[in-house]
Amino acid sequence: xxxxxxxxxxxxxxxxxxxxxxxxxxxxxxxxxxxxxxxxxxxxxxxxxxxxxxxxxxxxxxxxxxxxxxxxxxxxxxxxxxxxxxxxxxxxxxxxxxxxxxxxxxxxxxxxxxxxxxxxxxxxxxxxxxxxxxxxxxxxxxxxxxxxxxxxxxxxxxxxxxxxxxxxxxxxxxxxxxxxxxxxxxxxxxxxxxxxxxxxxxxxxxxxxxxxxxxxxxxxxxxxxxxxxxxxxxxxxxxxxxxxxxxxxxxxxxxxxxxxxxxxxxxxxxxxxxxxxxxxxxxxxxxxxxxxxxxxxxxxxxxxxxxxxxxxxxxxxxxxxxxxxxxxxxxxxxxxxxxxxxxxxxxxxxxxxxxxxxxxxxxxxxxxxxxxxxxxxxxxxxxxxxxxxxxxxxxxxxxxxxxxxxxxxxxxxxxxxxxxxxxxxxxxxxxxxxxxxxxxxxxxxxxxx
Numbered sequence: 001x002x003x004x005x006x007x008x009x010x011x012x013x014x015x016x017x018x019x020x021x022x023x024x025x026x027x028x029x030x031x032x033x034x035x036x037x038x039x040x041x042x043x044x045x046x047x048x049x050x051x052x053x054x055x056x057x058x059x060x061x062x063x064x065x066x067x068x069x070x071x072x073x074x075x076x077x078x079x080x081x082x083x084x085x086x087x088x089x090x091x092x093x094x095x096x097x098x099x100x101x102x103x104x105x106x107x108x109x110x111x112x113x114x115x116x117x118x119x120x121x122x123x124x125x126x127x128x129x130x131x132x133x134x135x136x137x138x139x140x141x142x143x144x145x146x147x148x149x150x151x152x153x154x155x156x157x158x159x160x161x162x163x164x165x166x167x168x169x170x171x172x173x174x175x176x177x178x179x180x181x182x183x184x185x186x187x188x189x190x191x192x193x194x195x196x197x198x199x200x201x202x203x204x205x206x207x208x209x210x211x212x213x214x215x216x217x218x219x220x221x222x223x224x225x226x227x228x229x230x231x232x233x234x235x236x237x238x239x240x241x242x243x244x245x246x247x248x249x250x251x252x253x254x255x256x257x258x259x260x261x262x263x264x265x266x267x268x269x270x271x272x273x274x275x276x277x278x279x280x281x282x283x284x285x286x287x288x289x290x291x292x293x294x295x296x297x298x299x300x301x302x303x304x305x306x307x308x309x310x311x312x313x314x315x316x317x318x319x320x321x322x323x324x325x326x327x328x329x330x331x332x333x334x335x336x337x338x339x340x341x342x343x344x345x346x347x348x349x350x351x352x353x354x355x356x357x358x359x360x361x362x363x364x365x366x367x368x369x370x371x372x373x374x375x376x377x378x379x380x381x382x383x384x385x386x387x388x389x390x391x392x393x394x395x396x397x398x399x400x401x402x403x404x405x406x407x408x409x410x411x412x413x414x415x416x417x418x419x420x421x422x423x424x425x426x427x428x429x430x431x432x433x434x435x436x437x438x439x440x441x442x443x444x445x446x447x448x449x
Contacts, residue, residue: 013313014148014336017226019236021152022219026240028155029215029306032162032247033299036291037115038212039255040265040274041364047196048189048262050252055191057210058245060412063405064375065241067382068217069234070397074385076223076233081374082318088381088389091323092440097377098318099431103370103424104214105311109304109345110352111363113137116300118272119292133353140305141346144312147335148225151309158302165291166251172283173254182258182281190256210412211368212248215303216240217375218310221317258282308345315341323440365420372413373428379406 017025039050046053071084081101086094110133117132143150177184219237226232255278265271280288316338319328332339356363379402386398413421 012331012336013224013338015225015227016149017152017222019232022222022226022232022236023239023243024152024155024159025222025306026216026219026236027243028159028162028299028302029218029310030213030240030244031112031215031299031303032159032166032244033251033291034212034244034303035248035252035255036275036299037118037272038364039252039278040271042252043256043259043262043274044264044267044271047193047198048256048259049191049193049197050256051190051249052192054212054245054248054252057213058241058248060210060405060408061213061216061241063401063408064378065216065238066397066401067375067378067405068220069237070382070386071378072220072223072233072237073231076226080217080220080314080317081378082314084381085377086321088385089377090440091321092435093377095318095323095435095440096428096431097374098314098323099434100370100373100377100428101314102311103427104367104374105218105307105314105370106345106348107352107356107363107367107370108214109137109307109311109349110356111367112300112304112307113349113353114357114363115272116304117357118269119276119300123289123292129357130354133357134350136301136304137346137349137353140301140308141342143305144308144342145332145335145337145339147337148222148309151305154305155302158298158305162299162302166247169251169279169282169291170254172287173251173257176282177254177257183261184257185260187257187260189260190253211364211371213241213244214367214371215306216244217371217378218307221310221313224313308342308349311345312338312341315344362417362419362423365417366423369413369416369420369424370427372409373424375409376406376413379403379409 035050035054042050042053071088075083075087082094082098085097113133113136114129116136117129120132121127121129143154176182177186216237219240220233223233255275258278258281259274265274265277270277276288276292279291283290315324315328316331318324319326319341328341328344329338330340331337382398382402386392386394392398416424
């Protein structure tokens with residue numbers, strides 16, 4: 001295991017996580033039931049071909065996972081894409097990559113809280129969506145401040161509830177298809193509809209669909225807390241992606257069979273609750289309520305909990321390097337958790353919940369833009385670090401795979417909505433301006449091998 005001292009750091013965070021812990025962390029962050037709140041949105045964007053979107057999405061993310069695996073073993077640091085890019089291209093590029101990741105990581109908890117709020121609102125209407133979101137945020141912030149072990153214990157219990165609700169859906173849906181409920185029948189239409197398929201339709205939806213896979217990359221933020229070192233992080237990264245891909249394709253395919261004749265879900269709340277509409281067709285109101293509460297509301301608590309942990313580690317890493325105010329690098333000596341960064345994340349997330357509660361589509365694509373930008377930096381870092389600096393001749397792992405991944409991610413970004421690209425590019429431009437104003441150097445970073 002590479003010692004943090006090799007990079008000029010000392011061990012401050014608690015190193016206690018096993019492969020199972022990391023897998024649970026990744027699954028909870030991605031959420032096995034992530035299809036629930038986004039099914040209707042992706043259905044509308046992809047002309048009903050939701051499973052196809054997830055198949056294309058996992059192919060795109062597979063190449064990205066390979067790059068994260070390679071770089072996490074070379075730079076086992078809490079900063080993820082920021083640390084990889086900084087160690088390879090220097091402080092300036094590292095800051096821009098970290099700035100892009102912040103857009104993803106900082107918006108993700110708000111997105112998850114709003115999704116969970118929509119789910120519970122479908123069963124218990126009355127309170128504003130913002131109230132549910134802020135209540136969940138307060139609970140999770142307390143758990144995060146108690147330490148990474150507290151986060152892991154909570155995640156394990158909530159993940160079991162998610163898997164139980166998903167298993168219930170798969171069983172009930174399969175039985176309902178066999179009975180022809182609501183006209184459902186086996187069909188390849190959700191994978192390929194010759195009358196409606198078009199590159200712009202499918203690839204535009206993929207920019208949102210890949211968002212459901214985002215989370216495997218955040219496993220690398222726990223590199224300084226994994227007791228098995230970088231190889232453990234790499235294994236957990238790929239395993240998490242494979243498991244979630246199987247779950248996403250299977251549940252979205254079964255759900256699609258009940259709405260084969262539907263052109264699109266109505267805009268707004270009806271599209272957010274599209275999956276729950278299908279659940280009601282399958283098992284009635286009680287089944288819809290069960291999936292809303294166990295499948296998404298509790299899943300949202302767990303997923304947002306881990307998302308908050310990830311962004312606090314990123315802010316901690318950047319503050320430790322002086323790229324953000326150093327006060328956010330403070331670690332509670334007893335619980336070994338970046339407490340000030342955790343509190344900052346909670347405050348910013350509260351503001352975002354209030355602003356984006358009824359702008360879910362824009363929030364989805366903005367999170368995706370930040371993640372995709374970071375992915376581009378990671379792919380480029382693999383090529384530069386291994387081929388340029390280390391003279392590797394493993395052309396597949398260190399040239400072709402990251403180049404293919406780079407091209408796929410770039411194309412997905414090109415197909416994003418104009419609003420997402422405008423806001424995202426403005427965010428990146430601010431990061432570039434900060435680099436120029438602070439005169440951050442390019443080239444090798446001190447302390448990096």
